[in-house]
Ligand SMILES: *Cc1c(COP(=O)(O)O)cnc(C)c1O
């Protein structure tokens with residue numbers, strides 16, 4: 001079959017800092033050691049969003065010497081402990097992550113899985129995928145299967161369709177989710193054919209990953225519109241990134257823009273403690289301040305949970321600004337504007 005346009009885009013992606021030197025005025029040589037440790041790939045589309053060296057798009061995609069700092073744990077989430085077969089992470093009773101792909105359209109420098117994505121060891125064999133499906137089929141308490149990776153939408157249509165069909169046919173699987181950054185980094189992948197394919201596997205939820213308002217282009221909006229028109233419920237997971245989006249004005253512009261694209265902000269993630277990503281970490285106080293700034297001035301639809309994924313596989317916990325100032329029969333609750341209001345509670 002003829003190669004599709006998006007597959008050509010992937011082949012044309014920039015995969016070395018040296019190539020980047022052709023596009024921008026900077027010295028790529030010191031960065032070759034970073035790129036040797038953690039792979040780089042930037043699609044032509046995403047490269048086109050970079051306006052200048054060091055801007056928010058650049059920081060997300062271009063290797064940085066800070067990645068070599070030994071500043072954290074390798075696998076802070078302890079995912080391996082919850083992996084009954086290589087392709088599955090089963091940490092919560094009713095849902096699993098199904099790693100169907102080992103690579104992404106573009107690699108994010110802040111990725112939790114940066115040790116693995118794009119490396120040969122992460123590529124899944126046919127047998128590992130089959131074992132994953134067998135595990136889901138043999139585990140009746142699983143109702144929610146999250147296709148993840150890497151990026152599931154990097155798979156060719158035929159492979160993706162086969163995997164979705166097999167999982168969808170399992171009677172106890174009630175919903176399927178796809179986690180993908182493709183609408184933000186390779187929107188041309190979201191073809192009419194892909195949408196028609198996905199439409200067959202309802203109820204289907206797709207969480208995408210936009211981090212900055214500059215990523216909300218006409219092409220990205222059109223990709224999301226095609227998905228939404230196919231009846232797919234769209235959410236977004238944003239990672240809070242120092243120097244990229246760690247300001248209330250940037251986040252509110254991002255979330256308002258997402259809602260206009262029919263994408264509901266689902267999670268704002270506190271950075272994991274992954275090695276080589278410390279330069280992106282913000283304080284929890286910064287995150288709480290941003291979340292506080294959204295409540296009230298913005299549509300409630302633009303108030304996602306602010307999530308910290310605790311080390312050691314202890315799970316995702318929402319962090320909430322302290323609105324309750326005093327507990328007891330008479331609560332003291334602070335409003336978004338800073339007033340304090342009494343609220344009589346029932347005795348427990
Ligand atoms: C994040 C995650 C999920 C999904 O969590 P939700 O809060 O339901 O979105 C499922 N399994 C694992 C291992 C996860 O890390």
Ligand code: SF4
Pocket residue numbers: 103104106107108110111112113114117149150151180181
């Ligand atoms: S798209 Fe997701 S999995 Fe891939 S590099 Fe970015 S954050 Fe990591």
